[in-house]
Amino acid sequence: MDAPPDRLSALLERFRVQAALFHSGPLCGRHEFAPQPGRAFLHILRKGEMEVRHAEAGLPSRLRIDQPSLLLYPQPLQHTFLNAPLDGPDFTCATLDFDGGARNPVVQSLPPVMVVPLADIGELDGTLQLLFGEADRQRCGSRLLTNRLFEVALIQVLRWVVDHPDAAGVSHGLMRGLSDARLARTLVALHQAPQEEWTLPRMAAIAGLLRSAFAAVFKEVMQTTPASYLLDWRLSLACAQLRAGAPVKQVAVEVGFADTASLSKAFRKRMGVSPRAWLAQAAPL
Template structure:
């Protein structure tokens, strides 16, 4: 079962290579709105520092090749030897919807995974490093695309190993359960359909009571609330692309534009029009 494609089709992520090579001394990455980072430590040792309260670990030492994913804006600093430094390849990430992106919402503020832990990752990284390290026709564009491949492989691994990166609830936990994943994938693919609790439970192959309890335990919310949030997140993304509210309401299964606007205001605290004006 493909648990990621429907998500990534609806909420795309764009990656952009911005550094390859050594980092010496202190390197600081500021938390800019909508800016996420994916760092690949290829060789060397260093200390990673965070501001108190931003992550579960204020500082830690790295001594092996590691992936560091910051899905949300987090101030972080790499402290390397002043001359020899450590070898990195780094990219910025732009998730559609920013912090309201369902994938971003379901991840911790830092994901730290040794490279050799993710099965099948090495071939993609070898291609990425080859393109990042040599200036050839299209190398920057190809490196950007290969970073997307690395990110997708990492997300695929996280879904199968949520506890190892500190995920305890949310979308990722739902997708990690084969039964719940059947219902979630169906919701993601066809949010406009009439999804009653009975239909969701049937899709998962469970009774209504068992499905509702398992869904709440895994995701931290009810099936109905999740469906509404998914539709509204899609609606927000569609509004940013210029789609009119009346068409969005129809495509997402709302009875009317006014019912969409009412639900949007209840979840976001402002009307769709005001939200769109403030998000531009």
């Protein structure tokens, strides 16, 4: 039997994330975290109890958390912590900056908020022990090392999401697709080689399905067609490369478009503007 594909490396190598520690220790009283475009929050409740409030429709207005837990806000979303005025719960928190911002495929495929007891993700234990040890001490390189450990922890969380999509609240989209053994093979191939010619029969063959069955399963799980997903993946890569300073002609070839004109046409269809106009409007890195 073939070994299962590495479902995350190609994705995270192309769309990296940078963590930045901003708090470690007790957090007392009321604290509001305003939404920031392109920025996520990862809070780890180490001990104590707390209440979280959300004002956005469709989310639980109040959550009571009474055990060590991880709170991940991958998308810009205001959230408020209500803690005891004295002897508040103990937190270690970081911001996460994802390459591509709102177009980052990982960000797009996660629920707006995830609250997971630390006991549910056993492989985090060693990483968090190191992370907390560095966050609690002022030693040479501690902040840098803590930031890297937060990034390691995030990868472990994403691995858990792929393995436990129901527990993570992921019902469809990329992370759900990566949890499906058949679709994962095709998605990994697309992520690794977007510049290749990808026909529906070729995608279906990699998944080990007939073309019609593959198209149906893909649409059900991913909530889009294989061709549309491939186009969005290529455009996400193009956006990241353009913002990094790569010329349009080079980007077009590297992400799988026949030429600059084909990339421009796809850009206008999805973004409403040309690549150069989009780049001029985009916020600086």
